[in-house]
Amino acid sequence: MGTLLDVENLWVRFPSRNGVFDAVRGVSFSLGRERLGIVGESGSGKSMTGRAILRLIRPPGIVEADQISLDGVDLMKLSEKNMRAVRGQKISMVMQDPKFSLNPVMTIGDQIIEAYRLHNSTTKAQAYKKSLEMLEAVSIRDTERVMRAYPHEMSGGMGQRIMIAMMLIPNPEILIADEPTSALDVSVQRQVLDIMDTLVKERGMGLIFISHDLNLVSDFCDRVLIMYAGRIVEVCDADKLHKAQHPYTRGLLNSLPRLDVPRDRLAVLQRDPEWSVAPSVSARL
Amino acid sequence: MALAEDNNKRRPSRAPFSERAWPAVATTLKTLGSIAVTLVGLLFITFIIGRVMPIDPVLAIVGERASQSTYDAVYEQLGLDKPLIVQFLYYLWDVIHLDFGTSLLNARPVSEDIARVFPATLELATLGIIIGVTLGVPLGVLAAVRKGSWIDQVARVVALVGYSMPIFWLGLMGLLIFYGILGWVGGPGRVGIFYVDVVPSVTGLILIDAALDGNWDVFKNAFSHIILPASLLGYFSLAYISRMTRSFMLEQLSAEYITTARVKGMSEWNVVWRHAFNNIRVQLITVIALSYATLLEGSVLTEIIFSWPGIGSYITTALLSADMNAVLGGTVVVGLVFILLNIFSDLLYKVFDPRAK
Numbered sequence: 001m002g003t004l005l006d007v008e009n010l011w012v013r014f015p016s017r018n019g020v021f022d023a024v025r026g027v028s029f030s031l032g033r034e035r036l037g038i039v040g041e042s043g044s045g046k047s048m049t050g051r052a053i054l055r056l057i058r059p060p061g062i063v064e065a066d067q068i069s070l071d072g073v074d075l076m077k078l079s080e081k082n083m084r085a086v087r088g089q090k091i092s093m094v095m096q097d098p099k100f101s102l103n104p105v106m107t108i109g110d111q112i113i114e115a116y117r118l119h120n121s122t123t124k125a126q127a128y129k130k131s132l133e134m135l136e137a138v139s140i141r142d143t144e145r146v147m148r149a150y151p152h153e154m155s156g157g158m159g160q161r162i163m164i165a166m167m168l169i170p171n172p173e174i175l176i177a178d179e180p181t182s183a184l185d186v187s188v189q190r191q192v193l194d195i196m197d198t199l200v201k202e203r204g205m206g207l208i209f210i211s212h213d214l215n216l217v218s219d220f221c222d223r224v225l226i227m228y229a230g231r232i233v234e235v236c237d238a239d240k241l242h243k244a245q246h247p248y249t250r251g252l253l254n255s256l257p258r259l260d261v262p263r264d265r266l267a268v269l270q271r272d273p274e275w276s277v278a279p280s281v282s283a284r285l
Numbered sequence: 286m287a288l289a290e291d292n293n294k295r296r297p298s299r300a301p302f303s304e305r306a307w308p309a310v311a312t313t314l315k316t317l318g319s320i321a322v323t324l325v326g327l328l329f330i331t332f333i334i335g336r337v338m339p340i341d342p343v344l345a346i347v348g349e350r351a352s353q354s355t356y357d358a359v360y361e362q363l364g365l366d367k368p369l370i371v372q373f374l375y376y377l378w379d380v381i382h383l384d385f386g387t388s389l390l391n392a393r394p395v396s397e398d399i400a401r402v403f404p405a406t407l408e409l410a411t412l413g414i415i416i417g418v419t420l421g422v423p424l425g426v427l428a429a430v431r432k433g434s435w436i437d438q439v440a441r442v443v444a445l446v447g448y449s450m451p452i453f454w455l456g457l458m459g460l461l462i463f464y465g466i467l468g469w470v471g472g473p474g475r476v477g478i479f480y481v482d483v484v485p486s487v488t489g490l491i492l493i494d495a496a497l498d499g500n501w502d503v504f505k506n507a508f509s510h511i512i513l514p515a516s517l518l519g520y521f522s523l524a525y526i527s528r529m530t531r532s533f534m535l536e537q538l539s540a541e542y543i544t545t546a547r548v549k550g551m552s553e554w555n556v557v558w559r560h561a562f563n564n565i566r567v568q569l570i571t572v573i574a575l576s577y578a579t580l581l582e583g584s585v586l587t588e589i590i591f592s593w594p595g596i597g598s599y600i601t602t603a604l605l606s607a608d609m610n611a612v613l614g615g616t617v618v619v620g621l622v623f624i625l626l627n628i629f630s631d632l633l634y635k636v637f638d639p640r641a642k
Contacts (some may be wrong), residue, residue, distance in 0.1 A: 041556050056547055088550035100541035105638060115549045150639040167548070 004173055004206040005031040005053070005091075005283055008066040012048045012230075015060055023061075024046045025230035029283035031174065035200070036205045037221035037238065039214055039252075040117060045230040046210045050176040053208075055083050059233055070174075089119040092167040093176040094196075097183035098159025101149035109147030112166045119170040134165040138195050157188030164196055168203070175200060176208045183218070214241070214252055224253075225283050229276040235283040247277055297602025316631075321622055328380060329618040331613050332373050339608045345389050385614030390606055395614035397598065403618060404489025405475060406588070406595035409515055410580035417526055418573055424523070425530025429538060430557055440527055447524025452517065456590040459513050471510035473592035480506045493606040514591040518584060522576040529572045533565040540564075566637040581622045 012024035016263065023101050024045040038046045052063045055075065068075040070090060084105040095101040103111060112131040113124065120127070123225060128147070130210070135143040150190065151159060167175065181189040197220065200207045217224055218241040226234045226249050234246040244250060251269040343359050350361075364372055379386065385395035428440040463470045471477060475491055484491070484498040492511070495504035537543065538561050546560045547553075585597040596615055603611035634641045 027313055051544075054548060056544060056551070084552060086550070086552045087548055093544075093548045095541055095544065101545045103542040103546070103564070104640065105566075106560075107639075114551075118550050151638050163545075166545075170550075 003030045004070065005107040006052065006069040008068075008284070009066065010049065010052055010065040011063070012045065012052050012057055012213070013062045013064070015062070022230055024052060026280045027227075027230075027232055029225060029235075029279065030285045031206045031208060031282070032285060033204050033206050033239065034223060035197075035209055035221040037217035038208060038210045038227060039212065039217050039224055041212060043229075044227040044274065046212075046225055046227050047178050048209060048230075049180050049227070050093065050210050053176065056087075070149055078124075085119070088115060088167075089170045090172055092156065092170070092172040092176045094159050094160070094180045096179040098151070098154070098156060098163050099183070101163060102159060104151055104199035107147065108151065108154070108162055112147070114170060115166045115171045125241065130169065131165075134169045135162070137168075137199065138162070138165045138176060139191075140165075155188075156184050157192055160184060161191050161195060164192070164199070167197055172205065172236060173201065174206045174208065176210070178210045179212070180209075181244065182213075187214075214225050215257060223283075229252055231276070231278070231280040232283055233275060233278070233281060235281055247272065287349070296536065316628060320628065323624050324617075324621065326376070327624075328617060329373065330378060331616045331620075332376055333369075335609045335613050336369060336372070340609065341610055342389070342607070345607045349491050356404035380617065385459050385617070386610035388611045389608045390413045390603065390611065398469050398611065399596065399614055399618055402594055402599040404598045406488045406581060406597060407591060408492060409511060409518065409587075409595060410577065412511060412515035413518030413521055413575065413580050414577045416516055417522030417576060420519070421523035422530050422569065426557065426562065428527065428531045431536065432551075437531075440531070444524040444528050450519065452584070452586050453590055456514070456517055456519075456587060459517060460590070463513055469509075470513045471506060473488070473510075474592070474596065475509070476507045477502065477508055482610035490579060512555030514587050514593060518580055518587060522580065525576055526569075526572055530565070531571060533568050534561060537561040563637075567641070570630045570633050570637070573612050574626045578623050578626045581626075582619050 005057070007030065010024055010027045011022060014021045014023060025048055039051060040046045048057070051057055052065075053068055053075070055063060057063050064075075065076050070086065074088060078086065102108070106175045108112075109131060110130070112134065115261050116122070116127045116130055117124075125268070131147065132143045135146060135171050139197075140146055140158065140161060146154070146158075151162075154162065160183075164180075175196075180196065181192055184192060192214075194197075196207075199205075207221075209217060209221055218238045221238045222283060224236055225232050226236075226246065228248050234244055234249050236249075241249075242253065244253065244275050248271075250267075251267065251271075254267040255269050257263070257266060342363060343356055343365065347355050347359050347410050359365060364375055367375075383396050385399070387393065388398055391398075424443070430438040431437055460472065464472045476483075480503045484494045484500050484503050487494050487497055491507040492504060495501070495507060516640065534557075541559075543556060543561055546556045547562040551559075582597065585594065585601050588592050588595045589601075600612055600615040600619075603610075603615065613614075
């Protein structure tokens with residue numbers, strides 16, 4: 001399993017009036033052609049990690065890392081212009097809510113064609129054809145009508161499938177999925193995940209799946225990083241999650257209700273201040 | 286049964302034209318209806334205000350020393366002996382025929398006066414709003430994109446000065462510097478005295494009339510006269526437009542679809558202009574239409590300082606000499622401009638925002 005992405009000692013800092021706030025603190029991990037889950041509570045720095053890889057943290061936020069290496073190229077050293085060639089073409093990202101992540105005044109067709117043509121110099125007709133194929137690949141029927149439609153005419157599940165189509169059309173190597181199903185109805189969550197999973201596997205891509213849902217991640221991913229207060233506290237294989245050692249992971253697992261082992265009272269997670277000062281666990285392969 | 290089957294078969298295809306066209310016709314009728322109702326309401330209010338004002342229109346015509354019989358004759362002639370509602374209906378009938386009555390001041394039809402003064406204001410306001418929009422919108426966008434930078438600070442100060450400086454002071458200073466000392470621009474009035482009535486009046490807009498006539502001397506002279514007051518008005522609308530543009534843009538730039546555009550690998554220029562800017566067009570239209578309408582009312586102070594024969598100074602003069610027909614006529618025209626601009630911006634909404642359909 002070759003390494004696609006290697007992140008070493010990643011920090012995301014936000015200077016504020018009361019000193020510097022560190023959202024991500026010295027995180028190291030690598031990604032092969034696998035599905036890597038990042039789990040944590042709100043504010044644990046998991047989304048920031050995803051965005052920092054794409055260098056999408058806007059000033060005054062600061063990203064620091066010893067390296068973020070993609071195919072041997074350190075993204076930290078790239079100019080903004082070269083970084084734009086990486087975005088979309090090499091690394092893409094699907095965000096939480098298609099209601100907000102699609103431009104409301106552009107047709108879906110224009111938005112998908114735009115994503116393709118930014119990295120492929122083709123005619124509009126070819127891009128249109130390619131977009132129709134991509135929409136079919138995410139199980140959308142009536143593709144020509146959808147191409148002409150606007151985002152507000154789509155349901156949430158459809159919107160997210162469109163988003164996936166749009167992000168995969170330039171054929172990137174890595175997809176970052178930042179809570180891709182949290183805003184969707186439970187009934188369509190599984191469908192969207194399956195479509196994403198199939199496409200990622202078919203294309204031999206690496207997937208970073210960011211979620212707060214432990215069950216989902218353990219089902220869906222190969223490896224899981226558990227983040228707490230900007231650090232990785234534990235790394236484990238997804239199928240061995242129930243054997244996790246760290247008290248935080250154990251606490252999270254214990255606080256989930258289970259159908260097969262009913263309990264009167266769920267455990268409350270007791271946080272140890274020690275956790276947030278302990279050094280980050282490396283998840284590099 | 287056969288009929289039901291037939292219906293089912295037809296459903297997937299598009300509805301026949303008559304069915305599709307009907308909503309459009311209905312919308313148009315509705316719009317026209319609302320224009321009519323608004324206009325009648327406006328006329329009614331201006332008419333009533335004109336009648337309840339403690340001004341005796343008869344006295345204004347006949348003078349204080351006229352005999353009682355003369356007074357009564359004029360009183361009847363003006364239709365003041367009839368009930369108010371009947372008077373209003375007469376007035377409405379006249380207005381529909383574009384007859385606003387006769388000006389008491391110069392005994393000419395008010396409609397002729399308005400046809401003369403309104404183009405002057407239209408020309409000034411249009412050039413003013415063009416200046417305001419072409420400078421104000423990019424300034425606002427730039428201030429939002431470079432929030433907190435020196436450009437943002439400069440834009441803030443420029444807008445603050447525009448908001449808070451009285452126009453009579455800025456106007457006089459402008460005249461003093463650019464006309465009096467530097468001599469870069471023409472002075473007060475629409476054209477220099479030698480160019481008055483040189484070109485035939487076709488549209489009433491001197492710049493366009495001169496261009497149509499091919500008389501570029503007049504064009505240059507008229508331009509040198511209009512540029513200073515138009516820049517001043519442009520500056521005032523710039524102040525408002527740039528601040529509003531900035532806040533609209535800030536709101537859009539923090540939206541999630543902007544991140545999407547960046548994730549796609551799009552250049553920052555396209556992120557700003559193709560994605561964010563296209564989303565503020567609707568709000569921007571409202572702001573611009575409002576500014577334009579304000580300018581079209583006639584900026585009284587600007588028109589007075591620059592001796593601009595526009596509708597603002599016309600209405601003011603008429604008001605000061607109790608020339609109610611002229612005041613009412615002018616008010617109706619200003620109201621009509623407001624209504625038309627509103628409808629125009631409503632139409633543009635539907636072009637720019639697919640959700641408004």
